[in-house]
Amino acid sequence: MPLSYRIVTLQACAAMIAAVCLLLLSVEEATAALLAGAVGVIPGGYLAWRAQVERSPGRLLGQGMVKFVLTVVLMAVAFVWFKPPPFGFFATLVLMQIMYIVGALGRPGA
Secondary structure, three states, X not given: OOHHHHHHXXXXXXXXXXXXXXXXXXXXXXXXXXXXXXXXXXXXXXHHHHHHXXXXXXXXXXXXXXXXXXXXXXXXXXXXXHOOOHHHHHHXXXXXXXXXXXXXXXXXXX
16 A cells, blocks of 8 residues: 555544544534544555555655645635534544554554
């Protein structure tokens, strides 16, 4: 599995685990974790897919910018429409960012 897909998979798993753990606090915190998962995994999955088919470094950089904008838009939508509790949302986002390191450490030949 390519590294980009592995990281997105790890992020999705981390968000699900966070949601289950936060369910012990409240349903709202667990829902916030799932929203954060969507905010991170959807743009990350898009960029992982584009990284596999795109060969131009300039275009890939552009796709990275699209990922950033999509993340910001999804985060704004999540906060405006769903009003998630900040703890569950941001704790899950931080956990998902750590998956970039975990994914790279688990890479064969690293």
